[in-house]
Amino acid sequence: MGESNWYVVHTYSGYENKVKADLEKTIENRKLHDQILEVAVPLEEVVEIKNGVKKTSQKKMFPGYVLINMIMNDDTWYVVRNTRGVTGFVGPGSKPVPLSEEEMYHMGISHGEVQVDFEEGDNVAVISGVWEGTVGTIQSINQSKQSVTIHVDMFGRETPVELNFTEVRKL
Structure with missing residues (x-):
């Protein structure tokens, strides 16, 4: 089947969340859960002080980009590439290049399972x-x-x- 990797997709500015929503709907409709595993718009917490009031908000880490964890094949490439708002994959020419382990680490994305102290029913x-x-x-x-x-x-x-x-x- 192939291994999943994280890919970066360029979108129209301000369309990141729309692309994410449209892709998730397409994944649902075409039953591609096992091939396109996750669509993410990385956010970071930003503390702003306006008029002496401290306010925490979420800002996009990479405006104009969406991260996708997927198994690259003709079907998944086509679905992502033809989503409204997507201008293309990041990579030379038309060949998408997956993120390296190091790049993923710097973005706070890891492949390993996260150990949690809760389970179903808790x-x-x-x-x-x-x-x-x-x-x-x-x-x-x-x-x-x-x-x-x-x-x-x-x-x-x-x-x-x-x-x-x-x-x-x-x-």
Whole structure:
């Protein structure tokens, strides 16, 4: 089948999240989960002080670029290349070049499995992001995406929410 690697895709400026959403929808529709494993728009926390008020916000680390963990073949290349907003893969000519281990390390991406101190069924508190302060029960853990799915109570209904490992803490 081939090994998955991280590739960098150039997008129109400001289209990074739209490209990510469109690609994830295409992966779902074409059942490409086993070939395109993750689509990421790397963000970094930035602390700004405006009018004497300290505010933390998320900024794109690489505006105009999206990272994709995928197995490169004709199908996946075609899907990514023909996503609206994508101008092309980063690499010489039309040949995409995967990121090296060193480049991935500097971006905070690692291939190894992350050890976590929680498992399915555990109650966790959300410690950052839009769901901060929420408590939920882990329904599933996705090691390749480094995420957990928890159920939160929204408008009186149990709603599944996918969160990064770094956003939750075991209770």
